[in-house]
Amino acid sequence: GQSLEQPSEVTAVEGAIVQINCTYQTSGFYGLSWYQQHDGGAPTFLSYNALDGLEETGRFSSFLSRSDSYGYLLLQELQMKDSASYFCAVREMWGNTPLVFGKGTRLSVIA
Amino acid sequence: KAGVTQTPRYLIKTRGQQVTLSCSPISGHRSVSWYQQTPGQGLQFLFEYFSETQRNKGNFPGRFSGRQFSNSRSEMNVSTLELGDSALYLCASSLDGPRNTEAFFGQGTRLTVV
Numbered sequence: 001g002q003s004l005e006q007p008s009e010v011t012a013v014e015g016a017i018v019q020i021n022c023t024y025q026t027s028g029f030y031g032l033s034w035y036q037q038h039d040g041g042a043p044t045f046l047s048y049n050a051l052d053g054l055e056e057t058g059r060f061s062s063f064l065s066r067s068d069s070y071g072y073l074l075l076q077e078l079q080m081k082d083s084a085s086y087f088c089a090v091r092e093m094w095g096n097t098p099l100v101f102g103k104g105t106r107l108s109v110i111a
Numbered sequence: 112k113a114g115v116t117q118t119p120r121y122l123i124k125t126r127g128q129q130v131t132l133s134c135s136p137i138s139g140h141r142s143v144s145w146y147q148q149t150p151g152q153g154l155q156f157l158f159e160y161f162s163e164t165q166r167n168k169g170n171f172p173g174r175f176s177g178r179q180f181s182n183s184r185s186e187m188n189v190s191t192l193e194l195g196d197s198a199l200y201l202c203a204s205s206l207d208g209p210r211n212t213e214a215f216f217g218q219g220t221r222l223t224v225v
Binding site for chain 1 (some may be wrong): 115144146151152153154156159166167169201203205212213214215216217218219
C-alpha cells in the first residue's frame with residue numbers, strides 16, 4: 001500500500017515563498033498530484049508530475065524525485081488567497097488502484 | 112461544461128438512520144470516486160466505480176455501500192448511522208485510465224449525525 005506524509009500546518013508571510021513537502025512509501029506509481037482546498041470548498045487540481053523534475057505553472061511549481069521518494073509544492077509571491085489546505089496524491093500502478101491522498105497541509109498566509 | 116454535482120449539500124440525521132447521497136459526474140466521465148473528509152484525517156477513500164462496477168473499495172465497514180448507474184451517476188448509502196460518520200463526503204469524477212490522476216470534485220455533502 002501507499003503512505004503519504006505531509007506537514008500538518010505551515011505559516012508564511014505574504015509575498016514570501018513556501019515549500020510544502022510530501023514524502024511517500026510506495027513501490028510504484030504513475031505520478032504525484034497536488035490539490036488545493038479552500039475552507040468550505042472542493043479540492044481542485046493544481047499540478048501533476050509524471051517524471052522527475054520541476055513543473056511550473058505561474059506562481060506554483062511542483063517537484064518530484066522518485067529516487068528520494070519525495071516531492072514538493074512551491075508557492076511563490078504568496079497572496080492571502082493562497083491560504084488553504086494542500087494535498088498530495090498518488091495512484092499506484094499495480095492493478096486498478098484508487099487515487100490516494102495525504103492528510104493535507106494547512107497553509108496560513110499572514111500579512 | 113457542468114461540474115460535478117452532489118446532492119444534498121447538507122444533511123442532519125439521527126443515529127441509527129440511513130442516508131443516501133448522490134453524485135452526478137462531469138459529462139463524459141465514467142469514473143466516480145467517493146471520499147470521506149474529517150478534520151485531521153484528510154480525504155479517506157471509500158469507493159471507486161467505473162461503468163457501473165465497483166473497481167476499488169476502501170477500508171470502511173459494510174454499512175457503507177454504493178452503486179453507479181448506466182448514466183455514470185453514483186449514489187452512496189450509509190446504514191445504521193453512527194456519530195463518527197459525521198463528515199464531508201466528497202465525490203470526484205475523472206476520465207478513464209489509470210494514468211489519469213486529475214480528479215474533479217463536487218462541493219460535497221456535509222453529513223451531521225446527532
